[in-house]
Amino acid sequence: MQLSGLGYFGLRTRRTDEWRTFAEDVLGLQSRTTEDGLRLRVDDRDWRIALHQSDAEEFAYVGWELPGPAELDAAAAELEAAGVVVKRADEALLRERDVLGLVHLEDPNGIRVELFHGARTATTPFLSPTGARFVTGDQGLGHVVFNVDDFEATYRFYTELLGFRVSDFCDLGRKRIAFLHTNPRHHSLAFAGLVIDPQRKPKKDIDPGELFHFMLEVDDYDTVGYAYDRCLDGGAPIALTIGRHSNDKMLSFYAVTPSGFEVEYGYGAITVSDPWVATRVDGTSLWGHRRPPRPAQAAAEGAQA
Numbered sequence: 001m002q003l004s005g006l007g008y009f010g011l012r013t014r015r016t017d018e019w020r021t022f023a024e025d026v027l028g029l030q031s032r033t034t035e036d037g038l039r040l041r042v043d044d045r046d047w048r049i050a051l052h053q054s055d056a057e058e059f060a061y062v063g064w065e066l067p068g069p070a071e072l073d074a075a076a077a078e079l080e081a082a083g084v085v086v087k088r089a090d091e092a093l094l095r096e097r098d099v100l101g102l103v104h105l106e107d108p109n110g111i112r113v114e115l116f117h118g119a120r121t122a123t124t125p126f127l128s129p130t131g132a133r134f135v136t137g138d139q140g141l142g143h144v145v146f147n148v149d150d151f152e153a154t155y156r157f158y159t160e161l162l163g164f165r166v167s168d169f170c171d172l173g174r175k176r177i178a179f180l181h182t183n184p185r186h187h188s189l190a191f192a193g194l195v196i197d198p199q200r201k202p203k204k205d206i207d208p209g210e211l212f213h214f215m216l217e218v219d220d221y222d223t224v225g226y227a228y229d230r231c232l233d234g235g236a237p238i239a240l241t242i243g244r245h246s247n248d249k250m251l252s253f254y255a256v257t258p259s260g261f262e263v264e265y266g267y268g269a270i271t272v273s274d275p276w277v278a279t280r281v282d283g284t285s286l287w288g289h290r291r292p293p294r295p296a297q298a299a300a301e302g303a304q305a
């Protein structure tokens, strides 16, 4: 099967008010209040990110797009033939996602994967509150990155069953990150898991299926800089300073979202086309992407100077 790209994703959150301010004022997205939370708009689609009011902070679902009904039916049949449990959306779910067709399944980490076609295009132009323009179109919404507990099973699931192709790998100690594409975007999906001595527990507890970050790409370097300044001015904590990634060459920074996981905000990534030869890097960034000093540490350093 050939997925068109990342269509949407959904989160459960206690903090829809903080999310509205963060999405509009920092990221430059349009927001719309719904019965159960918020929908965020990034481009000509009616929505791309859903925030469902809840008593938890967690990732809820990811929607991968297919070109049309025939491709969705074929994908569902292919998955069922491979022994995967595939559930068809009822009318209520189709209405909630506002799509024409949808099936859903679980990946090996328990992440809810939705395959859909027929998303609604808005009839009004996208107007960013900050003047940002996002790179979407045939590259899809952006990318999502997860922590997983079984790297091999996850890799097989996405490449063999869902048809993702590998762009490259990054090895960091015992951990490997796989970067996968399904359109010209260098990666629409990445996941990190332990490949060396996976039975030995990591230092930090990792929730399988936990969202590490999502990425939005803008069409201008200055848009990244202005957003960075808005974070420094109190819009959101910086998780990683501005830097350039070693594989997709994206120039970006990472901010902490109201839910606690991170968003990467970037510009200028390379695109890929198949056939593509996957290589390996041993560090995610050429320069930058540093953890900023914590306030106490910064104060101590200031006192020493």
Ligand SMILES: [Fe+2]
Residues within 6 Å of the ligand: 143, 145, 213, 214, 215, 264
């Ligand atoms: Fe990223």
